[in-house]
Amino acid sequence: MRSVGTLTRADLADAVHHKVGLSRSDSLTMVESILRLMCDSMSDGENVKISGFGTFLLRDKGERIGRNPKTGVEVPITPRRVMTFRASQMLKDRVSGA
Amino acid sequence: MIRSELIEALAQENPELRPEEVEAVVTCFFDTIAERLASGGRVELRGFGAFSTRERAARTGRNPRTGETVEVPGKRVPYFKAGKDMRDRLNSD
Secondary structure: OOOOOEEOHHHHHHHHHHHHOOOHHHHHHHHHHHHHHHHHHHHOOOOEEEOOOEEEEEEEEOOEEEEOOOOOOEEEEOOEEEEEEEEOHHHHHHHHOO | OEHHHHHHHHHHHOOOOOHHHHHHHHHHHHHHHHHHHHOOOEEEEOOOEEEEEEEEOOEEEEOOOOOOEEEEOOEEEEEEEEOHHHHHHHOOO
């Protein structure tokens, strides 16, 4: 597998600029807007489903007892909401090279 | 929220753009991420999270219906880890 660097917001904005033809600054604004809208939706407790890409799912986890691995001291882990990602079959196929 | 609702929300915030442009932006956004993952790279979006890929080892599976064993080859799978800001935001009420 060829090793490639890390893609960032700026690279996404660059791709939008080249493929869609918006100005560089408008492209960056659009990238930020997409991320903000997805974030807002999830902090409102909604899952985000992007067909062809995957689903960002919220899961509520109950309280459980954890342990500090260094000291062995037991500490309660508070209930929390976590975000998971389930890739769509299309994305899985692309990544596995199928 | 689904993809079409995301496009709708973006279109409302950007009335100067044509609907096809907004659609193309969203397509380009997710396609560019997928492309980078497909070539073994990583995508880091500060505040949101990071996409990467992980190797799954080959294993011996079993057809639950027939009980037959099958060799499942190793593969690469997409992986996402939410960023700290995102995690904190989900738990601030």
